[in-house]
Amino acid sequence: xxxxxxxxxxxxxxxxxxxxxxxxxxxxxxxxxxxxxxxxxxxxxxxxxxxxxxxxxxxxxxxxxxxxxxxxxxxxxxxxxxxxxxxxxxxxxxxxxxxxxxxxxxxxxxxxxxxxxxxxxxxxxxxxxxxxxxxxxxxxxxxxxxxxxxxxxxxxxxxxxxxxxxxxxxxxxxxxxxxxxxxxxxxxxxxxxxxxxxxxxxxxxxxxxxxxxxxxxxxxxxxxxxxxxxxxxxxxxxxxxxxxxxxxxxxxxxxxxxxxxxxxxxxxxxxxxxxxxxxxxxxxxxxxxxxxxxxxxxxxxxxxxxxxxxxxxxxxxxxxxxxxxxxxxxxxxxxxxxxxxxxxxxxxxxxxxxxxxxxxxxxxxxxxxxxxxxxxxxxxxxxxxxxxxxxxxxxxxxxxxxxxxxxxxxxxxxxxxxxxxxxxxxxxxxxxxxxxxxxxxxxxxxxxxxxxxxxxxxxxxxxxxxxxxxxxxxxxxxxxxxxxxxxxxxxxxxxxxxxxxxxxxxxxxxxxxxxxxxxxxxxxxxxxxxxxxxxxxxxxxxxxxxxxxxxxxxxxxxxxxxxxxxxxxxxxxxxxxxxxxxxxx
Numbered sequence: 001x002x003x004x005x006x007x008x009x010x011x012x013x014x015x016x017x018x019x020x021x022x023x024x025x026x027x028x029x030x031x032x033x034x035x036x037x038x039x040x041x042x043x044x045x046x047x048x049x050x051x052x053x054x055x056x057x058x059x060x061x062x063x064x065x066x067x068x069x070x071x072x073x074x075x076x077x078x079x080x081x082x083x084x085x086x087x088x089x090x091x092x093x094x095x096x097x098x099x100x101x102x103x104x105x106x107x108x109x110x111x112x113x114x115x116x117x118x119x120x121x122x123x124x125x126x127x128x129x130x131x132x133x134x135x136x137x138x139x140x141x142x143x144x145x146x147x148x149x150x151x152x153x154x155x156x157x158x159x160x161x162x163x164x165x166x167x168x169x170x171x172x173x174x175x176x177x178x179x180x181x182x183x184x185x186x187x188x189x190x191x192x193x194x195x196x197x198x199x200x201x202x203x204x205x206x207x208x209x210x211x212x213x214x215x216x217x218x219x220x221x222x223x224x225x226x227x228x229x230x231x232x233x234x235x236x237x238x239x240x241x242x243x244x245x246x247x248x249x250x251x252x253x254x255x256x257x258x259x260x261x262x263x264x265x266x267x268x269x270x271x272x273x274x275x276x277x278x279x280x281x282x283x284x285x286x287x288x289x290x291x292x293x294x295x296x297x298x299x300x301x302x303x304x305x306x307x308x309x310x311x312x313x314x315x316x317x318x319x320x321x322x323x324x325x326x327x328x329x330x331x332x333x334x335x336x337x338x339x340x341x342x343x344x345x346x347x348x349x350x351x352x353x354x355x356x357x358x359x360x361x362x363x364x365x366x367x368x369x370x371x372x373x374x375x376x377x378x379x380x381x382x383x384x385x386x387x388x389x390x391x392x393x394x395x396x397x398x399x400x401x402x403x404x405x406x407x408x409x410x411x412x413x414x415x416x417x418x419x420x421x422x423x424x425x426x427x428x429x430x431x432x433x434x435x436x437x438x439x440x441x442x443x444x445x446x447x448x449x450x451x452x453x454x455x456x457x458x459x460x461x462x463x464x465x466x467x468x469x470x471x472x473x474x475x476x477x478x479x480x481x482x483x484x485x486x487x488x489x490x491x492x493x494x495x496x497x498x499x500x501x502x503x504x505x506x507x508x509x510x511x512x513x514x515x516x517x518x519x520x521x522x523x524x525x526x527x528x529x530x531x532x533x534x535x536x537x538x539x540x541x542x543x544x545x546x547x548x549x550x551x552x553x554x555x556x557x558x559x560x561x562x563x564x565x566x567x568x569x570x571x572x573x574x575x576x577x578x579x580x581x582x583x584x585x
Contacts, residue, residue, distance in 0.1 A: 009045020069108030195221035240529030286406020291479030330388030351404035485530030
């Protein structure tokens, strides 16, 4: 045989009668006595090979030795399958190749696991043998989807006049929020580069350089604790524009996402997206990344601290706290044990307590004895609860109450399958606070220190910093933050003032950000942008629960690559060249 002349998954009934040569990996082998069938797969899909001793005796003999995972090339005639053996589950299910010649290109040891999608696999085994895992059809589809998304993004932004510019991976360590990955410099002993947490400062400098419309699909590195939607290295769609405001960003990103969804999923998403202020999102959903595919909004019930005789609610409301609740739609039959388990779940996640009311023929609740019927009716009306529903309530400080109920809202929706998985709901979150306080009471940036405050709040920056709102915005999809950005500070004096409020004196500001301050003093235009998580976006489009399913070579929750065993020790000589000595604790 010469070379492969067609792909396995692209053959169909129109090819019947033609001679083809295919190549790929053996997925399955079935011995039916005289006839031997092999499922052969490549990136395009799977096709069935039929080995018949009446057609090619020597080839049939070779087929006896073939095993799963072997790499072969096979040539023969495409035949229509008998009607009773058509496989409707695959695109090539109406045909098979009657093999006349086969070449074994490489054998394989027994595979650590089957490459079928249906197989239940331990993730550690999958990551150790990632090259086998990536042969599975679902992983092939995920990688193809990732490519299609990046292709659609580039298409759209190119049409909008953007230019893709690369920024350095070896850069300066600057305090931007997460912990840096550091790289020692051999040529400059005792000094270090940092891998970028994002291209934030470089893309601002690109605006100062006059390029006006920049984007980059770029790797970012953050040494932080990991979870399902985090990795030490992730990919973001990085965008920055000059002479714009928030509405320009919103229109651009909505158009880009509309294009991506149409190109990759054939889905038309409605635009414009609706927006919520940060405060409204917390009040209604208990989260700054609300899942708006279902209701169960938080309802204000603080009147329960002024009516009736429940002393706990009364004390909390008297001291400036609040009472809020969410309604679980019924009919739901929750046992006392289940209610106690939900209470424990909520208190383990920060709720001071969890009260419940079941609206049955007769109201059932430990609280019922503290309130008369008119107040209970008012409670039902305010919460939107109907017969058969269950109302859950938390009392305490507003922040604690909203966050606790926000977590409970998602937990209950998942537990009782209220979330329509096929739905895609976008929302912009706006009007974030510019600052928040850390555990010591010091001001820190909610987003990053280059975010512009709202202009009307600039006069109170130094007198009332906790009341200052920012020109930041997040884009949320189905309860996942898939992007965030802001209008940037473009004047040196304002940037220096923000650094000072963050506890950075002039010397430290110059040491860490001198290059930015110099650039801002040399004709910086008004500018802003956004960074969108490519991994999270593809994860949602693919219907996966973890970004590890859409990253070719991800790391574990301990930031380890099980395939290559990175990180790993290095030779003593390498350490000496870098002037590094490992000190044992």
